Amino acid sequence: MSALLQLTGVTAFYGAIQALKGVDLVVNKGEIVTLIGSNGAGKSTLMMTICGNPRARNGQIVYDGEDITRLPTFEIMRRGLAQSPEGRRIFPRMSVHENLLMGAYGRPPAEASQDMEQVFTLFPRLKERMAQRGGTLSGGEQQMLAIGRALMSRPRLLLLDEPSLGLAPLVVKLIFGAIRELNRTTGLTVLLVEQNAFQALRLAHRGYVLVNGAITMAGPGAELLARPEIRAAYLEGAH
Amino acid sequence: MNNGAGVRVAYALQQIINGVTLGMIYGLIAVGYTMVYGIIGMINFAHGDIFMIGAFLSLMGLTVLSALGITSVPLALAITLIAACSIAALYGWSVERIAYRPLRGSFRMAPLISAIGMSIVLQNFVQVSQGARDLNLMPLIPGGLKVMEEDGFVVQLSWMQVAITITTLAMLGIFTWLVTKTPLGRSMRACEQDLKMATLLGIDTDRTISLTFVIGAALATVAGMMFLLYYGSINFYIGFSAGVKAFTAAVLGGVGSLPGAVLGGLAIGLIESLWSGYASVQYKNVAAFSVLVVVLIFMPSGLLGRADIEKV
Ligand SMILES: Nc1ncnc2c1ncn2[C@@H]1O[C@H](COP(=O)(O)OP(=O)(O)O)[C@@H](O)[C@H]1O
Ligand SMILES: [Mg+2]
Numbered sequence: 001m002s003a004l005l006q007l008t009g010v011t012a013f014y015g016a017i018q019a020l021k022g023v024d025l026v027v028n029k030g031e032i033v034t035l036i037g038s039n040g041a042g043k044s045t046l047m048m049t050i051c052g053n054p055r056a057r058n059g060q061i062v063y064d065g066e067d068i069t070r071l072p073t074f075e076i077m078r079r080g081l082a083q084s085p086e087g088r089r090i091f092p093r094m095s096v097h098e099n100l101l102m103g104a105y106g107r108p109p110a111e112a113s114q115d116m117e118q119v120f121t122l123f124p125r126l127k128e129r130m131a132q133r134g135g136t137l138s139g140g141e142q143q144m145l146a147i148g149r150a151l152m153s154r155p156r157l158l159l160l161d162e163p164s165l166g167l168a169p170l171v172v173k174l175i176f177g178a179i180r181e182l183n184r185t186t187g188l189t190v191l192l193v194e195q196n197a198f199q200a201l202r203l204a205h206r207g208y209v210l211v212n213g214a215i216t217m218a219g220p221g222a223e224l225l226a227r228p229e230i231r232a233a234y235l236e237g238a239h
Numbered sequence: 240m241n242n243g244a245g246v247r248v249a250y251a252l253q254q255i256i257n258g259v260t261l262g263m264i265y266g267l268i269a270v271g272y273t274m275v276y277g278i279i280g281m282i283n284f285a286h287g288d289i290f291m292i293g294a295f296l297s298l299m300g301l302t303v304l305s306a307l308g309i310t311s312v313p314l315a316l317a318i319t320l321i322a323a324c325s326i327a328a329l330y331g332w333s334v335e336r337i338a339y340r341p342l343r344g345s346f347r348m349a350p351l352i353s354a355i356g357m358s359i360v361l362q363n364f365v366q367v368s369q370g371a372r373d374l375n376l377m378p379l380i381p382g383g384l385k386v387m388e389e390d391g392f393v394v395q396l397s398w399m400q401v402a403i404t405i406t407t408l409a410m411l412g413i414f415t416w417l418v419t420k421t422p423l424g425r426s427m428r429a430c431e432q433d434l435k436m437a438t439l440l441g442i443d444t445d446r447t448i449s450l451t452f453v454i455g456a457a458l459a460t461v462a463g464m465m466f467l468l469y470y471g472s473i474n475f476y477i478g479f480s481a482g483v484k485a486f487t488a489a490v491l492g493g494v495g496s497l498p499g500a501v502l503g504g505l506a507i508g509l510i511e512s513l514w515s516g517y518a519s520v521q522y523k524n525v526a527a528f529s530v531l532v533v534v535l536i537f538m539p540s541g542l543l544g545r546a547d548i549e550k551v
Contacts, residue, residue, distance in 0.1 A: 051439060077441040089436040091429055102429050105422065105440050153441065 004029045004157055004189050005050065009059035012042075012049045019045040021213040022059065027157065032183050032190040034200040034221065036234055037210035043193040044086040046210065047161050050191075051083055052076050063157070078106070082155035084146040086162060092135025096126055099134050099145055103152025112152065119148040122178050140171040147175065151182075158182075161193045172196070176203050197234035201225045209234075249389035254516035255509065256386070260400045260469065262508020263407035267462035268485030269492065269500035270414065271455030277431040277495040278451055279343070284354035285334050286459060287482015288361035289327055293460030294467045294477060295365060296323035298376055312379050320464060324457040330361075331456025332449055340445065358478075365475040373472045380468065403465045410461050411501060414454070418497065427451055431495070480524055484511070487531040493544020502542060506530075 005027040012020040019042045027033045037043050049056050052073040061069045068076050077083075082103070091099050100119060104112035120127040123144040129137060137145060143163055150158055160179070164172040176199055182188045194200035201207050201221040209217040209230065217224065224230050268290050275283045300319030309315050338357040342349045383397035418424035429437040430447050438444050466481065467473050488507045492499025507527055514526040534541065 053435065053438065073438040074441050074443045077439060083439050085436065085439060089433050089439075091432045091436070093432055094425075094428060098425060101422075102425060102437075102440055105426065105442055149440075 002029055003027065003062070004031075004064055005191070006062045007046075007050070007059065008062075010046075010049060010056045010061060011058040012045055012054050013057055014045075014054065019054075019213050020049060020056075023210075023213075023215055025208055025215065027189060027191050029189055030183070030187045031206065032179065032192060032204045034192045034194055034197075034204035034207045035210055036194055036197040036200060036207060038234070039195065041210045042213040043210055044161055045213075047083060047085070047159050047191070047193055050076075050159065051081065077153075080153075080156040081159065082150035082153045082157070083159040084143075084150045084161060084163060085159075088142045088146040090134035090137065090142050090145055090149075092133065094134055095131050096129045096134060096137070096145055097131065099149050100126075100152050103149035105153070107153070111154075115152050115154060119151055122151075122182070123148055140167050143167060143171070143175060147178070156189060158188055158190045159193075160190060162195060163192070164194065164196045164199070172199065179203065195234075197230070198225070201230075245389040246392050249387055249392045249394050250516065251513075252386065253392075253394045254512045256394070256396055256400060257516075258509035258512030259505060260403050260508070261512055262488075262505035263404055264462045264465050264469070264504070265481070265485045265488045265507050266501040266504025267407055267410060267458050267465070268481060269488040269504045270411070270497060271459050272486050272489040273492070273494055273497060273500040274427070274451050274455050276489070278427065278434075278448055279339070279350075281339070281350045282354065282486065283334075283339075283452075283455070284351070284482070285338070285357035285361055286455065287478035287485065288358050288365075289331050289334070289456045289478075290459040290463045290466070290481055290485075291473070291475065291478030292330055292361060292365060293323055293327045293456075293463030294473045295369060295374075295463075295475075296326050296460065297464035297467050298374055298473060301376065301379070316379070316464075320461065323464060324460045327456045327460035327463075328453040331452040331459075334361075335449055335452040340448075358482075362475050362478065369475060371475060373474045375472050376467055378471060399468060403469060406461065406465065410458060414458065415497070417454070423447075423450065483531070484524075484527045487527055487534070490531060491534050491541055493541030496541070496543040499541055499543035 003026050007023050007025040010020055010023045011018065023046060035043055035046065045054070048054060050061060052071060056069050060067060063079060063081065068079065091102065094102070100116055101112060104115060125141060126144055126148055129141060134142065134145060147160065147163060163175050179190060179192070180203055183190055192200055192204060201224050204221040206219065207221050207224045208215050209224070268286065271286050272283065275281065275286070297319050300322050301315055304315045304318060334357050338353040339350050342353055380399045380402055383395050386394040386396050388394070418427060426437065426442045426447050429440070429442060430444050434444055466477065484507050485504065488503035489500050490503070491506055492501070492503030507530065510530060511523050511527050515523045
């Protein structure tokens with residue numbers, strides 16, 4: 001398997017606070033990789049650092065054989081990465097339709113409308129809400145829109161930051177099902193950040209555990225799921 | 240209706256016609272303030288001076304074309320408009336590059352101070368290169384329509400006022416289409432609503448911000464040309480009072496709101512014209528500025544504004 005994304009010794013800072021302390025991580029083509037860790041571990045920072053904001057201070061980020069560590073964010077994103085970020089960041093005063101079009105920024109309109117149909121097949125709910133303003137959607141609908149918007153760029157690497165946060169179990173199931181389906185049918189590579197470790201590890205081929213800005217464990221999803229220290233730290237009460 | 244009342248109605252109508260014309264000009268300038276504020280959250284104090292430069296460029300353009308023997312007024316106006324807008328757009332672009340972009344991410348007051356500095360630079364530049372005296376233009380579009388006559392008082396709608404209104408509405412129409420329907424307009428709104436997310440979607444936000452300044456400068460130039468044609472006289476200082484009034488219009492309409500900017504412009508134009516007609520011409524600026532103070536104190540999010548926007 002060949003690596004689509006490779007991080008080596010990546011550090012990141014907010015002012016004087018060090019949020020990432022030398023992260024090594026690989027995502028191979030066609031894989032679903034999950035990154036789990038408790039609140040404040042640095043998961044979202046890692047996702048954003050891959051996209052160049054904040055910029056990695058040390059280390060190297062290679063995407064598809066190219067060093068992207070020092071590229072500006074918009075240049076990185078134009079190379080086939082898409083992120084559904086923490087907090088969803090839906091444009092509140094744009095319609096669902098326009099939010100999706102923003103995802104296809106810079107692509108020919110014909111391709112965009114084709115991809116929009118695929119997003120609607122995945123999340124029919126969004127089609128019903130086409131004309132509604134993003135800011136007035138429910139949490140679940142916003143999450144679908146954030147993922148749909150990310151897919152509109154036809155990415156090769158999809159970064160998902162806590163897509164299950166605050167959603168009803170049924171909606172989480174729907175969204176995880178959609179991720180698995182996309183990965184299976186199109187070979188989409190996914191890096192998934194989750195606090196909800198149980199489902200994430202079941203979905204993912206491999207997982208990493210992030211503690212305090214550093215990777216402490218890595219391995220196949222099923223293997224991590226079986227480890228007692230993981231069960232103790234991240235799966236309390238979840239089954 | 241007795242004669243006295245008839246004259247009063249006619250007089251009021253005339254003030255309203257004049258006020259709407261003025262309001263159109265202020266509205267065009269206000270759109271530039273509101274757009275820039277929406278995207279980068281700063282008041283571009285040099286915007287009024289771009290308007291002033293637009294008026295000067297228009298005057299130069301018309302002078303040059305008449306020296307070249309172009310006698311068709313519509314042709315001369317069209318050529319001048321395009322040339323002046325292009326050059327002023329370059330000014331707008333440079334202002335952003337030189338004075339604002341290097342300070343992005345700096346402390347809050349830095350770009351504000353830089354904006355005031357830029358405004359002074361532009362004013363002095365024009366004062367030195369063009370002189371401090373009023374420059375005049377003979378009326379290019381004479382005549383008008385007699386709307387009504389009441390007891391000897393004639394209500395006039397000049398062709399100039401018609402031209403200003405039509406041009407402004409056309410510019411606003413084009414601009415609205417650009418913002419609501421085109422990819423550039425969508426990316427401008429995306430930057431306004433969430434700059435960080437916009438970059439995550441592959442938008443070059445620096446470029447979008449530059450284009451916002453360019454478009455704002457072009458609209459201000461159209462306003463400057465209208466001002467020149469309407470008053471027939473300009474100087475290096477017109478950017479200040481027109482700028483503050485347009486800024487007032489933007490605040491009144493709700494900073495960040497495009498329809499609000501136009502509505503605010505009309506309101507300020509009407510207030511100024513009615514004040515001049517009924518109270519005192521000398522104090523017309525005081526009236527407009529009092530509105531600014533009152534709105535800022537009692538209605539900080541304006542007529543169509545959003546409550547979530549933080550005011551400077
Ligand atoms: N914009 C920021 N400025 C300063 N500190 C931040 C910022 N964002 C996150 N942090 C800090 O960085 C650490 C990691 O945060 P984050 O990446 O959001 O963690 P997670 O996504 O795993 O919950 C936390 O200590 C958090 O307080
Ligand atoms: Mg997070």
